Amino acid sequence: MNQNIVFAALAAAPFLVATLPAQADADYRAKAIAMIQKDFKPRGQAGLDRLAEDGVQAICNRTGNKPPEAITKVLEADQLASVKWPADGKLMGDWKKGEKLAQSGRGFTWSDKPGLPVGGNCYNCHQIGPKEVAYGTVGPSLLGFGKQRGNTPEMQKYVYSKIYNAKAYNLCSEMPRFGRVEALSPEQIKDLVALLLDPESPVNK
Amino acid sequence: MKTLRTLGALCAFAVAGSLGAQTTDEIDHAKAAKEFEKFRAEMEDSNPAELNELKGEELWKAKRGPKNVSLAQSCDLGLGIGKLEGAYVQMPRYFQDADAVMDAERRIVWCMVEKQGFKFEDIAKKPFQSANDASAPDITNLVMYVAGHSRGKPFAVNLQDPKVREIYEIGKEVAHYRAGPYDFACSTCHGSDGKRIRMQDLPNINSKEGATKAVMGWPAWRMTGGVALTLQWRMNDCFRQQRFPEPKYVSDTVTALLTYLTANANGVIYKGPGIKR
Numbered sequence: 324m325n326q327n328i329v330f331a332a333l334a335a336a337p338f339l340v341a342t343l344p345a346q347a348d349a350d351y352r353a354k355a356i357a358m359i360q361k362d363f364k365p366r367g368q369a370g371l372d373r374l375a376e377d378g379v380q381a382i383c384n385r386t387g388n389k390p391p392e393a394i395t396k397v398l399e400a401d402q403l404a405s406v407k408w409p410a411d412g413k414l415m416g417d418w419k420k421g422e423k424l425a426q427s428g429r430g431f432t433w434s435d436k437p438g439l440p441v442g443g444n445c446y447n448c449h450q451i452g453p454k455e456v457a458y459g460t461v462g463p464s465l466l467g468f469g470k471q472r473g474n475t476p477e478m479q480k481y482v483y484s485k486i487y488n489a490k491a492y493n494l495c496s497e498m499p500r501f502g503r504v505e506a507l508s509p510e511q512i513k514d515l516v517a518l519l520l521d522p523e524s525p526v527n528k
Numbered sequence: 529m530k531t532l533r534t535l536g537a538l539c540a541f542a543v544a545g546s547l548g549a550q551t552t553d554e555i556d557h558a559k560a561a562k563e564f565e566k567f568r569a570e571m572e573d574s575n576p577a578e579l580n581e582l583k584g585e586e587l588w589k590a591k592r593g594p595k596n597v598s599l600a601q602s603c604d605l606g607l608g609i610g611k612l613e614g615a616y617v618q619m620p621r622y623f624q625d626a627d628a629v630m631d632a633e634r635r636i637v638w639c640m641v642e643k644q645g646f647k648f649e650d651i652a653k654k655p656f657q658s659a660n661d662a663s664a665p666d667i668t669n670l671v672m673y674v675a676g677h678s679r680g681k682p683f684a685v686n687l688q689d690p691k692v693r694e695i696y697e698i699g700k701e702v703a704h705y706r707a708g709p710y711d712f713a714c715s716t717c718h719g720s721d722g723k724r725i726r727m728q729d730l731p732n733i734n735s736k737e738g739a740t741k742a743v744m745g746w747p748a749w750r751m752t753g754g755v756a757l758t759l760q761w762r763m764n765d766c767f768r769q770q771r772f773p774e775p776k777y778v779s780d781t782v783t784a785l786l787t788y789l790t791a792n793a794n795g796v797i798y799k800g801p802g803i804k805r
Contacts, residue, residue, distance in 0.1 A: 355701035
């Protein structure tokens, strides 16, 4: 999988050169990256490996989050292909567990205990259930998500894979790739799918 | 001081309580934020950080360190040795003697090491106050004192200086650099107007207004934990939330970021050490 990303990134290189705005920007970026590489120290679970860009990050960083369409399609497809589906084939879990998970913003910082379970961080950026008024607005409102879209198998697949890897649908999305980086397990993602799509979930009442 | 802490806790409660009864309207959020801001501003009239400024003054004037000299007699913050008026709002700036662009905290640390003979490792061991600490580190008190002498003066980072300009441009790249497990850059949360995380408004650091929100009132006395903290700490905690490893103390990367933020706020009047949530 990682090899695919690297390959796609290399294949994209000629396009990239054409889209770089000004040479000066590239120089400053190179200097910024060199600076970042020397200026951090590992702490807790946050190691220095976190400073390196993977293929998607590198392309988004170099194009102001607007890569050319041809590359975008290839890399999005690659991200989608990396989604691991639950063994039992079921995509809707327990919306009550999903709500709890959506509330928690913990996880992955140097001051958090390493390992699962970490929070879904969902309310940090999205309006979801009607009762929670302390929601963020970095992402779109998800209130009434399932009511508007139904919960067909296709919709369940979309929501599962979107949470698993948001970059499969919008390469430079601001949303983390929760499944891909193993912040959330398939079971946890199923619970979040239920939170959004289950007709019994308060999201859809 | 204790009264102030209690007040802070009570206010946080009041804001949260009133929100519970409200609808999810954006207008209501704005109202609550405004109420909180009003209270915060009132508290600034008797800011506990004044104590830090006073301690900083003693430290600035005292002969200290292995070389037994005072910073007042040896430290040049860009306007001449011992000159404080307006120095804070003109940093980060380029210092020839160190051949580096430095923000205020980095410059004071440099003076403590080069002029007074302190060891950098000793200062960097614990540069920020934690909630359990009885007092702030010397360096924080010194930054408070220096910053206090720029009260009422406009931010004026000199982007005409090519060395400063270059660091500014690098800082802009740092602000947009996405990496780590969550693909976050500073600009993921602080790159557009009118967004928030939970109830917390997110300033857009690329705009003058947003950058002003980011640097105004720092160094600050923080209600959470009742501690005195600097912009160096603020950047450190941003990287934590970005899920990055920890920046080394007073590093080039943090300087670059502070150059970008402060210069974006150029022209805005600095109100001095403030109070933060």
